[in-house]
Amino acid sequence: MLSSTLLIKKKRQRNARITNYAEAILPMYRMVDLRDRFQMNRHTFESLVIKLAPYLARGVKDGCIKINVEKQLLIYVKYVSTQITLQTIADIFGVCEATVFNLVKRISSVICSELMPLHIKWPTGHRVQRTINEFQQLKGFPGVLGATDGSHIPIRSPTEHQENYINRKGFHSIILQAVCDAKMHFLDVYCGWPGSVHDSRVLKNSSLYALANTKKNYNYIHSSTRMSIERLFGSLKGRSRRLKFVDMLDMERSISVILSSCTLHEFCLDNSDSGEEYNTEGERDEEEINNFQYAFGVPLSAELKRESISVLLNQ
Template sequence: MASARLLLQELFDDTSSDDSSDESDDEFQSILTLLAGSYDRPRVENYVQGVVPLYSLDTFKTFFRMSRKTFEELLQIMTTCPGVQMRNPSAGRPQIPIETDLLMHLWYMGSQECVRSMADRFDVSESTFVVHNRAMLDVLVNHVMPKIIRWPDHTEYDTVAEAFARKKGFPGVIGALDGTHIRIKAPHDHETDYINRKRYHSIILQAVCCEDMRYTDVYTGWPGRVHDARVLRNSPLWETGPRLCRQHLVLADGAYPCRRWLLTPFRDNGNLNRLQTKFNKCLSGTRVTIENSFGILKGRFRRLQFVDMADINYICKAIMSACVLHNICAIGGDELAEVFEDDVPPADNRNPNLQENDAEGPLRRMQLMHHLANVWTIYFFHKML
């Protein structure tokens, strides 16, 4: 700093004239102040009250990743949750309104902007932004998620199965299961455990979705190095799946074991027959819904493309929060035409978990293959008439 001061002083001494010395001194002191960092960083004033209401519907949706209508519905949900009610402080700075808290959180989830920039936009300190953002994560995960992310009621099973069947004719399906990697910065602890097969740090999100891409089950927290099948075996769904599905099915890819309630494709060793190949294509065409949902999730809530947090617990809450917001938009038919083309590590099928297949899974798969073969034959026969 001292050398920079001397250099600037020489520069101003050489370029200043006697009649402008006062002005040069002022400029010199201004630059020194900037170098020292002892200045008040300008912030955006009155952004929520004065600027946001002027946004068009499209601009609001671009910035906050949902329509005004969906935002108002979400705000109503949030106001009923414990921990977000406004208090009436007797002294000090007025409390930040719930609406502002929610707008800050949506901006955070929908962008890759740094905290400093977002804090300036909403006219709060960086520490205040972080504290309030974490409070929103707590509320969304602890209070809103149980209402928004839920398994279909048994009275809804037939409706969901019919919607899946309209895709490729696959019967009895009430969900599609898969995992996706959420890129994170290198954690402080057990850093190598989080490096996946694509050589970047990640946390795995496991999810089941309906045909409309609403999530009915989400589970996250395992490091990117872990195999999808192991994540499933350690998730609550492994135990509750048979009871939840009853006689219906969840579809998954070849990284998972084949069970009575969880159907996977025939393993392709290069010797599949025609019916097995067609069955696999039919299953894949039905199951692709879950992959599409991940692209929409990361395209809408761009924070999931790289979560720059140090606290693994709050990284998981950010992932879950995005799933909650995704469902709220899906329920309201609030679409956003931005899809993230994910660089997902391919499923590792080199060591299939055959020991985890139960006796009923492969048998049910074979029965379904023959059922679909009859359907295809009838369809072909009628088409030829």
């Protein structure tokens, strides 16, 4: 009986939590310290709190203690910006592991429903011509509105239909398809297909394909302009390191985390919180697991390289 009690005490000591990290320690961080630990600056985080406060204000309880909006978002940002475990995050913020789990699920959903439509969208009005001009200035291609590509997001082996998620490189993944402008801002994101599915099938089932088919004046361009989307994927994975491996069994939750990470990255860019310093790290990982195939999967021209992509012209 005594030995059992000692074992329980030792286990509790190993899992001891940090007290008042968010309340007392974080406010003392310099700007560079906060960015190093959460991959965003203080101004961006404060803007995020203001944007999401109406949806998170009712709070979440850890036991009998209500968690304020700032702490909720710090926990979520810490999760998506690192690969550390739920238990470690729980210990850092002085909450239980189940609380971290529930917060990630809840906040990912809120970001997808409330922020994604505001920050990831096709250009309209004068922004259309401005985007076309920026692509032409970048590589000399006229009429380009967006560059599209896909990325495999490594995931934990699912409990069902595991074989469907094994991609051509032999690991389990979910496919993220995205479109960006010349300045590496997301214009469209589409996620959820298992890694074994061919790129062309993903594209043909997306809203992007339907939109392109209504506009017969689309063009195909060399992979040099495609570099915009490749660099964006690199920057995304450098800032949101959780996307290097999403360790979840629930596919819907995994997709929500992926899309909310894209939205959070775009939110940072819209707040002049550049992700350039994350490019090298993210691009290295992107090269190791991707090199996506030609998206449309049809031999439209022998002269086009396999890496060529589809772009949508002015509406």
